[in-house]
Amino acid sequence: MSKKIPMVKVYILGEGFDVPEGSTIINALEYSGFQLTVGVGCREGFCGACGTLYREKGDYKLQAGLACQTVVTDGMNIAQIPFVPAEKPVYDINKLDPDIEAFKVLYPTLFRCVGCNTCTKICPQDIEVMDYVQALIRGDIERAADLSFDCIRCGLCALRCPAEIVQYNAAILARRLTGRYLMPKSPDLENRVKEITEGLFEEELEKLEKSKKETIKKRYYDRDIKTA
Amino acid sequence: MYPKYMRESIKKVEKTRPERLKLARSGKSIFPMMSAEEREQVLNNFHPDYKKDARKKVRIGPNKGEKITTEVVNQLEAYSRIKPEYFNLKHPDYETDVLVIGAGSAGFSAALLAAENGADVLLVTKLRIGDSNSMMAQGGIQAAVRPDDNPVLHYLDVMGGGHFDNKPDLVKALVSEAPDAIHWLQELGVMFDRNEDGTMLTKPGGGTCRPRMHSARDYTGAAICRTIRDEVMNRPDQIKILEHQPAVELIKDDKGNTAGAVLYHLENKNYYTVKAKATIITTGGFGRLHVKGFETTNHYGATADGLVVAYRAGANLLYMDSVQYHPTGAVYPPQILGFLCTEKLRGLGAQPVNKDGDLFVHPLEPRDIEASAFIRECIERNKGIETPAGQVGIWLDSPLIEKLSGAGTIKKNLPAMLRQFERFDVDITKDPILVYPTLHYQNGGIEINDHCESQVSGLFVAGEAAGGIHGRNRLMGNSQLDLIVFGRRAGIYAAEYAKKVKLGKLSLVHIIDYDKEVEKIGVDKKHISPMVLPDYTPESVKKRQHTTEYKGTLR
Numbered sequence: 001m002s003k004k005i006p007m008v009k010v011y012i013l014g015e016g017f018d019v020p021e022g023s024t025i026i027n028a029l030e031y032s033g034f035q036l037t038v039g040v041g042c043r044e045g046f047c048g049a050c051g052t053l054y055r056e057k058g059d060y061k062l063q064a065g066l067a068c069q070t071v072v073t074d075g076m077n078i079a080q081i082p083f084v085p086a087e088k089p090v091y092d093i094n095k096l097d098p099d100i101e102a103f104k105v106l107y108p109t110l111f112r113c114v115g116c117n118t119c120t121k122i123c124p125q126d127i128e129v130m131d132y133v134q135a136l137i138r139g140d141i142e143r144a145a146d147l148s149f150d151c152i153r154c155g156l157c158a159l160r161c162p163a164e165i166v167q168y169n170a171a172i173l174a175r176r177l178t179g180r181y182l183m184p185k186s187p188d189l190e191n192r193v194k195e196i197t198e199g200l201f202e203e204e205l206e207k208l209e210k211s212k213k214e215t216i217k218k219r220y221y222d223r224d225i226k227t228a
Numbered sequence: 229m230y231p232k233y234m235r236e237s238i239k240k241v242e243k244t245r246p247e248r249l250k251l252a253r254s255g256k257s258i259f260p261m262m263s264a265e266e267r268e269q270v271l272n273n274f275h276p277d278y279k280k281d282a283r284k285k286v287r288i289g290p291n292k293g294e295k296i297t298t299e300v301v302n303q304l305e306a307y308s309r310i311k312p313e314y315f316n317l318k319h320p321d322y323e324t325d326v327l328v329i330g331a332g333s334a335g336f337s338a339a340l341l342a343a344e345n346g347a348d349v350l351l352v353t354k355l356r357i358g359d360s361n362s363m364m365a366q367g368g369i370q371a372a373v374r375p376d377d378n379p380v381l382h383y384l385d386v387m388g389g390g391h392f393d394n395k396p397d398l399v400k401a402l403v404s405e406a407p408d409a410i411h412w413l414q415e416l417g418v419m420f421d422r423n424e425d426g427t428m429l430t431k432p433g434g435g436t437c438r439p440r441m442h443s444a445r446d447y448t449g450a451a452i453c454r455t456i457r458d459e460v461m462n463r464p465d466q467i468k469i470l471e472h473q474p475a476v477e478l479i480k481d482d483k484g485n486t487a488g489a490v491l492y493h494l495e496n497k498n499y500y501t502v503k504a505k506a507t508i509i510t511t512g513g514f515g516r517l518h519v520k521g522f523e524t525t526n527h528y529g530a531t532a533d534g535l536v537v538a539y540r541a542g543a544n545l546l547y548m549d550s551v552q553y554h555p556t557g558a559v560y561p562p563q564i565l566g567f568l569c570t571e572k573l574r575g576l577g578a579q580p581v582n583k584d585g586d587l588f589v590h591p592l593e594p595r596d597i598e599a600s601a602f603i604r605e606c607i608e609r610n611k612g613i614e615t616p617a618g619q620v621g622i623w624l625d626s627p628l629i630e631k632l633s634g635a636g637t638i639k640k641n642l643p644a645m646l647r648q649f650e651r652f653d654v655d656i657t658k659d660p661i662l663v664y665p666t667l668h669y670q671n672g673g674i675e676i677n678d679h680c681e682s683q684v685s686g687l688f689v690a691g692e693a694a695g696g697i698h699g700r701n702r703l704m705g706n707s708q709l710d711l712i713v714f715g716r717r718a719g720i721y722a723a724e725y726a727k728k729v730k731l732g733k734l735s736l737v738h739i740i741d742y743d744k745e746v747e748k749i750g751v752d753k754k755h756i757s758p759m760v761l762p763d764y765t766p767e768s769v770k771k772r773q774h775t776t777e778y779k780g781t782l783r
Contacts, residue, residue, distance in 0.1 A: 008392050008779055009620050015387075022562065022563065023563075027563075030764040030765065030766075031766055032769070033765055033766070033769035033772075033773075034284065035547030035763070035764075035782070036473065036495075036528075036761075036763055036783055037495060037761065038356075038472060038495065040343050040355075040528050041355050041356065041359030041529075042359060042360075042361075042363060042364045042492070042527040042528070042530060043425065043527065043528055044364055044525070044567050044568065044648075045529075045644075045648060045651075046357075046358040046363050046364040046447075046449075046450055046644070047356075047358065047360070047363045047364070047527065049355060049356055049359045062321075069651055071563060071649075071652075079232045083356065088461055090461070090462050090463075091462060091597065092462070093416065093417060093459070093462075097483060105350060112326055114542045125647070128646070130661075134714075136474045137278065145419065146428075149445060149447065149451075149643075150445075150447060150643055150644070150647070152450065153358075153454065161774040171674050172353060172454060172455070172458050173458075175419055175451075175455070176320075176416065176455055177415025177417065178417070178419055179416075179417035179418050179419040179455070180414070180416070180417040181413060183419060183420075183422060184422055185414075185426065185442075186422070186426055187374050187427065188372070188373050188374060188375060188428065189410060189411055189414070189427075189428060190411075191375075192372070192373045192407040193411050194376070195408050196379065196404055196405075196407060196408065199381055201378060201379045201404065202404075204380050204399070205379060205380060205383060205403070207366075207399050208396070208652075209396040209397060209399075210396075216384065216387050216392055217264075217388075217392055219384055219387075219616070220384045220387060220392075221264060222389035222683060223381065223384055223437050224437065225261075225437045226376065226438055227432045227439065227633075228439060
């Protein structure tokens, strides 16, 4: 059974290529003979290496998406953005306080936000980027951490920002400050680390380490199982 | 959106759902766990590793005579990409104490700890830093932290999952350092999910006897990887980074020590040499070899490079006869074929059911057992659902999660999954997901001891590239854990080693010798490894590339 696959035309570096309908941008590039060395990574939407600008047929708008997650449309015009050379300030997480001061010093451009919402509109993860920038300006670090949680650092927000903000780098700082200082500490975790340091399980583990396979097997199949 | 005939099957799933929901709420096991005998039977008959041509004997190198996964043997029995005589090793392009090859979570952990222990570090990677399988892990990281859990139980689970082939010293290190690994990550700022009382939220995973899976929504790997990447980038004075420059060979000295690597710049096509007192391989696995033609969950660069260069340098491999197929790879829609559907779906209550909506396996058996049971259901029992493109799969009943724990549970705990399917018009809160096993993980790797040392002096290994920790089958959440535990160990011990070693004259003689062995067994000159990147160029394009030369898969 040979079914003919319908084709669509895409434009890569301005030149037209026929590719199978339903292809993602990555598949379309490879189908057209481009062997990718940059602008490609996990290919499942987690690493942010394949940020891509495109324009659809008859439209004036520049849109953006991840090349591995965006299906081509007929007449689509594509340009990949493999890397954004944005600034990444260096800091010591141990010496920061989880408040607005850290952002005033490290990311002063945040406070130039003009509220244009371009960052939110371009985000391929549909994150409310401008809202987390505004949260940071208010000093609400936890809110910024929560809103930016799904960021994959493709850098498209920073690329389009008229105020030169590097949103995604500010966001990782917000999340790190939240994880380090603002979320509750788990007493169980502190306790277990202490128990292990004191060698509580050492003797039994050493015994297991030296046990025969059959002994371990028996203990394995005999162990009780709790799922909640 | 699902076509009409698949809708018919979904109706059957919906019909059995209330009964299955009742069962799940009852607290009893929803399907009997397999006994040791049943496990063996389903593996023997249905696991792809047990197919006749799945393995073959490797004819050269440290594991000569051993049966290894066929596609791996094809990489080992190949010529080097480089011509050693072109390299002047007297003037290396870079010099460092510790060279880390690979920039996922194991590489970052190694770089950080090596730096903390006084070493200058050079971190090199094929893609961008962080573009790795570490970043893609969704479900969780194991650590025995709850009061009703302990490292001893964790030890038993790891061993049972690995069919008791694991190296005991490595398992002991893994489970006893797990809580500290979580603590380290928390202090670096990873936002682990919490219960309302502040304790860590933990869920069960396949083969765990306690809910031990710590998570950061379903971006667990990303949350960890991007946090420690940020920390690496905060230390530019100690850790230098080179991107898009994979290591394509190791360099040794005239005393047999590892002494650095040869890098190949993928953009300007230059080769660069690195002289290093100690070298750490954290290059990950081999999903892009597409073992037995399977689709993979792995990133674009997962081509077993580290394994190949270490093998040529004299390091032996362990359990490279064993491949992990993740039970739940996406089958539909076709754009996401082979993509990972996290085990956390099942941890939160999603059940695997066949085309009639019936349960046929416990949802949380160890991965190889679960995957084999899925294959049996489709192949032997003919209870799978075929897609328009001819792939077959079984249903993972995700809407059950919302029924069990309330509307909004998926959005809160599985945002990545929800988004992934929404992009292609499937709403997993309302409709089940079609899944089939997908190539996921390299269970074995370069054999290490609990100091992360391979058999070659000065060559350390951590992460998926290392072998022995997980025996012949890894459990969910133990990979994220081993990246941190053994990444940190590799960094510490490599820094310590670098302080003591006195390197001799640098040499690539081992490459010349190895190439001679390859020639002796009559391998065609066009077989080059490491692969570096897979080749997805269509044949029709290749026909028009009249003067283009391919070196392996690279133009």
